Amino acid sequence: RTESRVALVTGGTSGIGLAIAQRLQADGLAVAVLDLDRPHSRELAEREGLTFIGADLSRRADCRRAVDEVVAALGGLDVLVNNAGFQHIDPIPDFPDDTWDTMLHVMLTAPFLLSKYAWPHLRRSGQGRIINVASIHGHVASPFKSAYISAKHGLIGLTRTAALEAGEQGLTVNAICPGYVRTPLVEGQIADQARTRGITPEEVEQKVMLEPAAIKKLLNPEDIAALASYVASPAAWGMTGAVLDIDLGWTAR
Numbered sequence: 001r002t003e004s005r006v007a008l009v010t011g012g013t014s015g016i017g018l019a020i021a022q023r024l025q026a027d028g029l030a031v032a033v034l035d036l037d038r039p040h041s042r043e044l045a046e047r048e049g050l051t052f053i054g055a056d057l058s059r060r061a062d063c064r065r066a067v068d069e070v071v072a073a074l075g076g077l078d079v080l081v082n083n084a085g086f087q088h089i090d091p092i093p094d095f096p097d098d099t100w101d102t103m104l105h106v107m108l109t110a111p112f113l114l115s116k117y118a119w120p121h122l123r124r125s126g127q128g129r130i131i132n133v134a135s136i137h138g139h140v141a142s143p144f145k146s147a148y149i150s151a152k153h154g155l156i157g158l159t160r161t162a163a164l165e166a167g168e169q170g171l172t173v174n175a176i177c178p179g180y181v182r183t184p185l186v187e188g189q190i191a192d193q194a195r196t197r198g199i200t201p202e203e204v205e206q207k208v209m210l211e212p213a214a215i216k217k218l219l220n221p222e223d224i225a226a227l228a229s230y231v232a233s234p235a236a237w238g239m240t241g242a243v244l245d246i247d248l249g250w251t252a253r
């Protein structure tokens with residue numbers, strides 16, 4: 001196996017996942033990024049020197065294969081970052097059934113399956129880490145995001161359960177809960193809301209998104225990556241089952 005510790009970051013070719021992958025690589029880990037198999041994702045990973053794993057996390061078989069591929073390519077697995085996700089906004093009566101199923105699979109079932117399949121490797125590491133990128137919407141709700149918020153609340157429950165089970169196995173499990181971060185996912189929401197509310201994108205940011213926040217400025221993906229870097233490091237051996245908010249003060253009130 002390679003000398004360095006090995007990380008797998010899901011949704012690792014965009015936004016927060018890409019920033020985490022780059023940061024862990026800078027920290028000296030060998031990093032694989034899992035994402036939907038699209039040419040631009042594969043090319044981006046290659047340019048960055050990241051191992052690309054093409055997989056669709058809404059499929060159970062892809063979750064299994066992804067873990068096998070990382071271990072085959074890089075010789076083991078020490079850090080699993082469950083980060084992939086997406087948003088869908090609709091009131092419950094209109095929320096498409098299939099979208100609910102896919103969102104729950106990608107954002108809750110896949111983190112469970114990847115944790116399960118990766119577990120023996122993470123355990124063997126002696127410094128295994130599972131880092132689940134949840135959200136402030138793992139604690140609080142907003143209207144029209146029923147599947148996203150349900151999945152994120154569930155992911156915090158999975159984090160705490162896994163942390164208890166992992167206790168004596170040299171394996172920690174933690175969740176990171178960001179407030180709004182400037183990524184393609186959020187840029188898309190800003191544009192949608194500006195259109196539906198008939199206001200400017202700046203007004204959506206300040207008056208809608210950052211209304212509950214104490215600091216009125218969007219986070220950057222690198223801010224989340226810096227926290228993930230600490231959680232992944234050997235120094236964080238005693239932190240487990242933690243739900244780490246980095247939310248501009250949103251949940252302080």
Ligand code: NAD
Pocket residue numbers: 010011012013014015016017034035036055056057058083084085086106133134135136177178179180181182183184185186
């Ligand atoms: P993003 O859209 O920039 O990146 C998400 C990545 O996940 C994409 O590369 C996408 O292709 C991948 N993905 C989606 N469905 C997939 C599937 N079925 N299989 C494999 N990969 C898939 O989003 P982001 O803003 O960087 O979000 C990353 C994570 O952070 C998500 O879990 C999101 O819920 C969470 N989060 C984001 C914010 C924010 O403000 N941006 C806040 C809190 C939490």
